[in-house]
Amino acid sequence: MDSTSDIAIGQVVKSRAGRDKGRIFLVLGVVDDQYVLVVDGDLRKLDNPKLKKVKHLIIYNTVLPEFKLKLDSKIKINNAYVRKLLEPFNKSF
Structure with missing residues (x-):
């Protein structure tokens, strides 16, 4: 599961390490394969x-x-929009 082909912008992920462990995030960008x-x-x-x-x-x-x-269309998105998208995931995971 190390290749970037597994991960896409807009993918829902959950942190399994660090101070933010257990938090649900959205992938904003892929930097490299790590x-x-x-x-x-x-x-x-x-x-x-x-x-x-x-x-x-x-x-x-x-x-x-x-x-x-x-993101691709350069449409302005705000943090409230991100929270709204993640809301169902924070309840279900």
Whole structure:
């Protein structure tokens, strides 16, 4: 599970290590095959994403295409939008 092909922008991930252990994040960007940038709109805002090692993440099969679409289209997204997208996941995981 080390290759970046497993992880996409807009993918729902959960931290399994560090101070943010157990938190649900959205992948904002893929840095390389070991690191990704994650946000949750709360602790990790869009203007200050967290650089996280892929091996410290539990990767869910859920990708939120609307998040990637908005990023690609340069549509302004805010932290409240990220929190709203992650809300169902914070309840179910």
